Amino acid sequence: xxxxxxxxxxxxxxxxxxxxxxxxxxxxxxxxxxxxxxxxxxxxxxxxxxxxxxxxxxxxxxxxxxxxxxxxxxxxxxxxxxxxxxxxxxxxxxxxxxxxxxxxxxxxxxxxx
Amino acid sequence: xxxxxxxxxxxxxxxxxxxxxxxxxxxxxxxxxxxxxxxxxxxxxxxxxxxxxxxxxxxxxxxxxxxxxxxxxxxxxxxxxxxxxxxxxxxxxxxxxxxxxxxxxxxxxxx
Numbered sequence: 075x076x077x078x079x080x081x082x083x084x085x086x087x088x089x090x091x092x093x094x095x096x097x098x099x100x101x102x103x104x105x106x107x108x109x110x111x112x113x114x115x116x117x118x119x120x121x122x123x124x125x126x127x128x129x130x131x132x133x134x135x136x137x138x139x140x141x142x143x144x145x146x147x148x149x150x151x152x153x154x155x156x157x158x159x160x161x162x163x164x165x166x167x168x169x170x171x172x173x174x175x176x177x178x179x180x181x182x183x184x185x186x187x
Numbered sequence: 188x189x190x191x192x193x194x195x196x197x198x199x200x201x202x203x204x205x206x207x208x209x210x211x212x213x214x215x216x217x218x219x220x221x222x223x224x225x226x227x228x229x230x231x232x233x234x235x236x237x238x239x240x241x242x243x244x245x246x247x248x249x250x251x252x253x254x255x256x257x258x259x260x261x262x263x264x265x266x267x268x269x270x271x272x273x274x275x276x277x278x279x280x281x282x283x284x285x286x287x288x289x290x291x292x293x294x295x296x297x298x
Contacts, residue, residue, distance in 0.1 A: 108284030112228075117189075117288040118273070165228050171283045176220060178230035 077101060078170050080179035087158055088187055094154045095182045097124075097168030103148035104170035109141075112165040112181075124151040124168075158186040190214050193274050193289035200296050206261040208292045210274030213255065220286065221248050221259045222273040230273075233259070264296045 077100040087093050097107055107124040122143055123131040130143035142154040155162055167181040191212045200206055210219070221233040234241050234248040236257065241248050245264075250257040261268055271293050275286040 106284065108286075110286075117290050118230075118275070118286075119288070120285055123284060167228075167230060169230075169284055175235060176232050176284065176286075178222070178232065180227075180229040183228065 078168060078177045078179040080166075080168060080182050082182060083180060084183040084185075086185045086187065089159055090157055092154055092156045093158055093184060094152055095166055095168075095184075097151045097153070097170075097179050099149045099170045099172075099177070102170075102172050104151075104172070105148060106171065107145060107151040108169045108171075109143065109151075109153050110167045110169070112167065118167065121153075121166075124153075126151075155184065158184070160186045162186050189290070190287050191274055191276055191289040193272075193292050195292060196290070197293045198295070200264050200294070202265055202296055202298050204264050204296075206264050206268070206294065206296075208259045208272050208274075208294070210257045210259070210289055211255060212257075212274075212276050212287075214276065214287070215279035216255075216276040217279050218277045218283070219250055219257050220275040220277070221257070222275060224271040224273055224291065226270075233272075261294075264294075266296045266298050269295050 079098045081096045105126045109121045110118045112118045121136045124143045124145040126145045132138045145151040163186045168179045194209045218237045220235050223231045236250045245262045247260040271291040273291045274289040
């Protein structure tokens, strides 16, 4: 079946640094990928829609200058958390849609010290 | 009030029991998803429904569009079914990944 991978699976960084998270569709092309985050004991929330070859669409309340999204190829979208702060610590998950199924990546747990 | 409500929040069952998890929503939808999230966080898509009923192995999902309600059933539950089950809806006119998620139902199946 279709697989979506994420890298890294976890990352710990110092406050003020930038962190890049990769989302890959391994056996299918995805013109659109989605980025979500999940704070502890809360629901997943859509952050942005990543569109191959064009600008991402951000949900209300998500700073586009802080969460940079690049979808340079049909199989790769990256999310860069710039100048990370402790409040950005969260579980970040990507997904891609194929046929009638939404495929989710395994997630990246970000801890900002 | 959340747009997607799940019940119960937590559920403990004995192995072999029949499990039902409910999801109600208040928005117009194009599809409803049932997802399974394991303790490590990874999410697996179980079903995507826009009408009727789907079955996969011991899992059955139903949706009633008029009542804006869906149920996920697990027959002959097993400890490996222990996970958080999440209902998510794709709204009418929204993109397929623009999902509104419920808070999840934490299922624990005891041997």
